[in-house]
Amino acid sequence: MKRIIAVANQKGGVGKTTTVFNLGWALAQLGKRVLLVDLDPQAALTMSCGQDPYQVTRSLYTVLLRDTRLVSVLRQVAPNLYLAPATSDLARAEIALSTFPDRAFRLSNALQRLALDVDFVLMDTPPSLGLLTVNAMTAAQELLIPVQCQFLSMRGVRALLEMVWRIHERMNPSLALLGILPTMYRPEVEHSQAVLAELQDVFQNKVFSAIIVDQPSVAEAPVSAQSVLTFDPDSPAAQAYRTLAQEIIHGK
Amino acid sequence: MKRIIAVANQKGGVGKTTTVFNLGWALAQLGKRVLLVDLDPQAALTMSCGQDPYQVTRSLYTVLLRDTRLVSVLRQVAPNLYLAPATSDLARAEIALSTFPDRAFRLSNALQRLALDVDFVLMDTPPSLGLLTVNAMTAAQELLIPVQCQFLSMRGVRALLEMVWRIHERMNPSLALLGILPTMYRPEVEHSQAVLAELQDVFQNKVFSAIIVDQPSVAEAPVSAQSVLTFDPDSPAAQAYRTLAQEIIHGK
Ligand SMILES: Nc1ncnc2c1ncn2[C@@H]1O[C@H](COP(=O)(O)OP(=O)(O)OP(=O)(O)O)[C@@H](O)[C@H]1O
Numbered sequence: 001m002k003r004i005i006a007v008a009n010q011k012g013g014v015g016k017t018t019t020v021f022n023l024g025w026a027l028a029q030l031g032k033r034v035l036l037v038d039l040d041p042q043a044a045l046t047m048s049c050g051q052d053p054y055q056v057t058r059s060l061y062t063v064l065l066r067d068t069r070l071v072s073v074l075r076q077v078a079p080n081l082y083l084a085p086a087t088s089d090l091a092r093a094e095i096a097l098s099t100f101p102d103r104a105f106r107l108s109n110a111l112q113r114l115a116l117d118v119d120f121v122l123m124d125t126p127p128s129l130g131l132l133t134v135n136a137m138t139a140a141q142e143l144l145i146p147v148q149c150q151f152l153s154m155r156g157v158r159a160l161l162e163m164v165w166r167i168h169e170r171m172n173p174s175l176a177l178l179g180i181l182p183t184m185y186r187p188e189v190e191h192s193q194a195v196l197a198e199l200q201d202v203f204q205n206k207v208f209s210a211i212i213v214d215q216p217s218v219a220e221a222p223v224s225a226q227s228v229l230t231f232d233p234d235s236p237a238a239q240a241y242r243t244l245a246q247e248i249i250h251g252k
Numbered sequence: 253m254k255r256i257i258a259v260a261n262q263k264g265g266v267g268k269t270t271t272v273f274n275l276g277w278a279l280a281q282l283g284k285r286v287l288l289v290d291l292d293p294q295a296a297l298t299m300s301c302g303q304d305p306y307q308v309t310r311s312l313y314t315v316l317l318r319d320t321r322l323v324s325v326l327r328q329v330a331p332n333l334y335l336a337p338a339t340s341d342l343a344r345a346e347i348a349l350s351t352f353p354d355r356a357f358r359l360s361n362a363l364q365r366l367a368l369d370v371d372f373v374l375m376d377t378p379p380s381l382g383l384l385t386v387n388a389m390t391a392a393q394e395l396l397i398p399v400q401c402q403f404l405s406m407r408g409v410r411a412l413l414e415m416v417w418r419i420h421e422r423m424n425p426s427l428a429l430l431g432i433l434p435t436m437y438r439p440e441v442e443h444s445q446a447v448l449a450e451l452q453d454v455f456q457n458k459v460f461s462a463i464i465v466d467q468p469s470v471a472e473a474p475v476s477a478q479s480v481l482t483f484d485p486d487s488p489a490a491q492a493y494r495t496l497a498q499e500i501i502h503g504k
């Protein structure tokens with residue numbers, strides 16, 4: 001039974017792409033077959049995988065707009081790890097799709113027809129609650145929300161959960177919150193500690209025990225199309241992403 | 253002559269809101285009269301100013317959709333500093349405006365009618381290149397682009413400048429690049445140094461000499477609705493925002 005997980009938060013720069021990329025690597029290293037889906041027109045996930053979005057000819061855009069088979073745009077980027085890449089024309093998808101009656105379910109339909117045996121599908125989304133993010137949420141059964149351990153990021157979670165509830169009610173009753181992932185945590189900074197404590201207090205057991213610390217090599221690894229798991233394998237952040245993978249496979 | 257500056261970058265979390273807020277404070281402390289405009293449905297700028305978006309009844313939404321006078325939604329948040337607040341219903345503005353023939357120019361029209369004498373208008377935008385950001389770019393004469401000193405942020409600048417050029421060609425010939433602002437710079441991290449060097453190499457004199465360092469008190473100040481200029485006034489980031497204000501007033 002394939003697990004389909006959307007990673008979303010309309011607040012920008014909270015670690016959505018970084019989480020999809022590194023969690024994908026961690027699951028693949030554990031022998032799971034993983035498909036990464038890049039729904040962000042900025043194609044940060046595609047770039048992190050070493051692919052040049054300007055060179056990609058068949059992308060999610062054609063899957064969503066022209067019913068191209070998802071399997072025909074896939075690229076294998078590492079053992080057990082596949083990518084459905086994004087291109088910048090995805091930015092036009094939201095407008096182009098607005099006249100389709102099934103505009104919110106295009107990705108869901110494509111994933112149901114997917115002729116590839118995978119254990120996990122991880123979807124990266126843009127920093128907005130538009131149609132591309134909605135497509136991820138109707139295709140998913142589980143939602144992972146990265147929250148940066150800073151004040152401005154904390155404030156956006158309420159609006160996001162209200163939207164998730166509406167999607168659950170009207171479009172996808174199987175959508176459930178998988179968990180809230182604290183990211184860019186700085187244990188030596190009091191404000192970061194305070195935000196983490198508030199997250200754990202408000203969301204209780206919905207917060208993963210894995211906490212991703214702020215670590216410069218996480219931001220540097222994608223320069224050479226590497227995950228922090230290979231670039232800085234013994235580091236706290238690499239260890240935290242491995243812990244997260246275990247929590248997701250075995251349950252919290 | 254009022255200077256109208258849009259602060260934009262579709263990459264999330266690069267310091268757009270933080271820059272509008274702290275630059276606004278720095279200009280106001282220098283005696284300039286400043287209007288801050290919050291075009292992001294997440295209303296991070298509104299929150300940073302100590303306003304609760306859930307309590308705001310008259311916001312930019314009514315200005316853009318129902319021709320409400322901009323001056324009627326303003327709030328003074330500090331000496332010389334005014335705010336046009338956002339609410340979450342701005343998220344619906346992009347769809348609601350799509351049938352208006354002048355949808356790209358609603359803010360520009362509202363600013364032209366503004367019955368308030370200000371020296372600077374600073375506009376915060378959401379992390380996307382949708383209609384709200386387009387409205388900021390057609391209303392502005394100058395564009396400031398914050399770029400976080402990390403790999404993923406660097407890669408998005410090319411797509412943004414392509415869009416700016418299109419806006420300049422087709423909608424707002426007076427739109428010019430004011431400058432690129434390096435943010436969250438970590439002088440002790442080699443990767444951060446490398447990204448800054450690349451920014452300065454590629455964009456030359458378009459990069460401000462002011463460089464905003466990564467400093468935890470910048471993220472903490474908005475918790476008490478303060479700018480880093482009052483919360484941690486002698487700090488490197490506070491000093492950098494003052495330098496930025498001087499550069500903008502007097503030219504680089
Ligand atoms: N644990 C971490 N430590 C240090 N840097 C990190 C960490 N996680 C992510 N980053 C860096 O922070 C920046 C923001 O992360 P990322 O791009 O993954 O966020 P995002 O939510 O996907 O952003 P967007 O909203 O633009 O899609 C990136 O430059 C990334 O490399």
Ligand SMILES: Nc1ncnc2c1ncn2[C@@H]1O[C@H](COP(=O)(O)OP(=O)(O)OP(=O)(O)O)[C@@H](O)[C@H]1O
Nearest residue numbers: 012150264265266267268269270379466467470471
């Ligand atoms: N110089 C800095 N040092 C430390 N933290 C910073 C700095 N500048 C901004 N931050 C923090 O980084 C996070 C992202 O900044 P901010 O929200 O201003 O970016 P943004 O581009 O407006 O994000 P979005 O794309 O979601 O609108 C915030 O939590 C902010 O407080």
Ligand SMILES: [Mg+2]
Nearest residue numbers: 016017040044
């Ligand atoms: Mg991303």
Ligand SMILES: [Mg+2]
Nearest residue numbers: 268269292296
């Ligand atoms: Mg912002």
